[in-house]
Amino acid sequence: MKNWIKIITKRSAVFVALCTITLISACSKDGNPNGLPDANPAEYARKSNPGVIKILAIGNSFSEDAIESNLYELAKDKGIKVIIGNMYIGGASLANHRTNAERGTPAYEYRKIGEDGVKKNTTKVSLEQAIQDEQWDYISLQQASPNSGQLETVQKDLPAVYNYVKSKATNQNVKYAYHSTWAYAPTSTYSAFANYNNNQTTMFNAITNVAQKIESIVPITLLIPAGTAIQNARTSALGESYNVADGYHLNALGKYIAACTWFEKIFGQSVVGNNYNGGFSSFEVKVAQNAAHLAVLKPFEITSMSTYEAEPVPLANPVLVDFGNATPSATWNQMSGYTVGSKVNLKDTKNVFVGMSLTITERFNNINTNGATGTTTPLNMPDNVSSRNFYGNARGALFNGIVTPKGVIEVAGLIPTLNYSFSFFGSRDASDNRETLYTVSGTNTGSASLNPSSNKTQIATVENIKPNAQGKITISVTAGPNNVSSNGWFYLNAAKITSN
Template identity: 35%
Template structure:
């Protein structure tokens, strides 16, 4: 392989690696599920668009950090997984020694990172981080390998991760602690020649109209735009090529969201220890859009075939491209903050309601159950959806429909709507073709949110206490 050209981008320790035609950039992370989130998806595809072929490796041990990794090395436990991406194909080999992973390729770059609960606690970094860095540099077949640090992200503000207590369960405190610890590490270790500031990129995206929706479970990244933001950050740090205006974006990421993620990453690379002003990116931080018509939400499986309806599947946690019935952007987001158990196509196909639903809307649903064990689905006492980035100057009328065909029991479902005030009501989905619930004049919270709780009602007699949500129509005034 021809020698790669390496150049420092700034005194802050960023590294740009760009390849001449025919070169392959080899990148190895020694990490955990946070490096899985950052590099195993989307980075290869972004590299291809940038004209850089990559071989990507992840020495993975879930939930582990410097001390645990070094103990695995010294005790010979061989508990690493070797996740590798070659020509876009992902493979995984279990029960690997770190030595074998490091020696597998003449890596151009190797990064380390701390386990997330201790990521903002510099006292936990050494001596084991230093040992790992020396070990990796000594064993790597490439004598010119560059060592770098992956700065991970703070948890979501409402995370229930046990490690959040280390930071008083405060996202801001955790982020400040991480950037302080990483800054200390970079200053104390001259062998670290570059920094990948994923943590600041994620914080930048949170400071945009996307809000605090970058994590899927309070600490791991959202599978679409969360991971995409991190991958864009790695791309620019490794190649010096800005991801802004790149065409590649993963499933579920629309053009406005993609550009927001790209700029969050780019600005993090420019100022890795400071959150950037994101008010000029995407929609206004405070939504000022008044939809030109109804906003129709189809909860179910697949495309209903009617462009007036937004298809809300279970494959995305957060939907960011919500249009009104005239195909105009609304700036609204919809997040399954507590998802249901699954989706089905067992609703009533033909209905007589004011919602005027196509059959493919009324017949599909998200469903949950609260009691016992039903198939492989997880029992959930309730589900919750959040309509986010709403225009706080508007009031919202929500019409809700729920249905399940062929029932011989009662499956009453209760809905609780929480904005500035709380509204509640119930509907009987069993063989329902006519009944809807109307919540009138709902005012969003001051930060533009309305939550919808879904749960079995008190008159639900089904053994598993099934509950449903098929469709919502939103009207503004």
């Protein structure tokens, strides 16, 4: 009897063990054919990739601008392996993300740059799917730009989005970031700009006010001040050079600045000196990298970059200057200020900064819009350039309350060992002789003149002027000896500068 009991006991144990193995196996099979409870998701979580930094942004087109270009390459230059994800819905706000999280809506385009640098886009993805696709090291949140400076909108929806993301993250050591975005260009016509009285400074201050309060709303680890970096760069010689035509999305250089800011905050090392240049000139890279670095150092205030200048270079291509136009013309530098101190930093016709600048040291009277159109000169001017000018009145009765004996422009950033040549165009709808004299002075001096009255064909050229030891030349514009107008009217519409 005892032997039978032993046999039955052993067989029962084997049967129970087999049943247990079968149940565990069934629980772990996809499709769950036996209708058993789901297996523990942790069994299937994507394994961590040692040595690879994984970054996920939950955002919109502004996160697209910031991380889908350049960030991978900046990291690669420093030997840093990355995976970058962007959960994209155009214009998505925190309220949108909150709704999508609560409903599990697969509304996103999941844009993922793999370890190999190849980007793959997948549509109809939910937040949960993307969050659990990798053991993310960093997950970034942001507000849509129309509300980026409206604190109450962030306070309302950010905690819910943060809590949802945290509940789904598979990396217990994940760090959370807040992407503080940029103010619009002053010329933006986007309707949301009215939220900030159509004022860039007002918008920037509102955004940084939100940024300063983020840590009191959710416990983030990193604030990424991309907007401050853009604002810093706007104080440089590059000016408003970072937005596309809509005035709020970033152009290629703006995207590079934003990515530089992300690089420095995520990886904890200065981006200044990074060898990846994004195809930009050395001066543009210098401004971009330093704008980002300065923003990381002072995320809530603008740091002036007015002292950043391009290094002087020989002119491989001509420099063209349009006097009196605020509207850009392709390949032309616009100088719209005619009073003392007005300054423009110059690019050549290939859009490369050449280290040169023009500064008004003696003012012109004003701007005239009655120059010739349909001109035929070696300058190949569009009508937008030839039809406007700086003008002055060298003598006679006051005009606009003043007499301007001459207008003087200082050209700086020249190479003292080179010779420079200048061609000038002046034009005004008139019939009398308004001869204008252009004098160019460095270590030597040269002059040339023309009659601007209804001029469509003539230019005045001064050749082979050598800068002084400081790399400067002055241009003086005044009435010529044959000028018969009672006010001594003189004009400067355009100029071309070349070097030997």
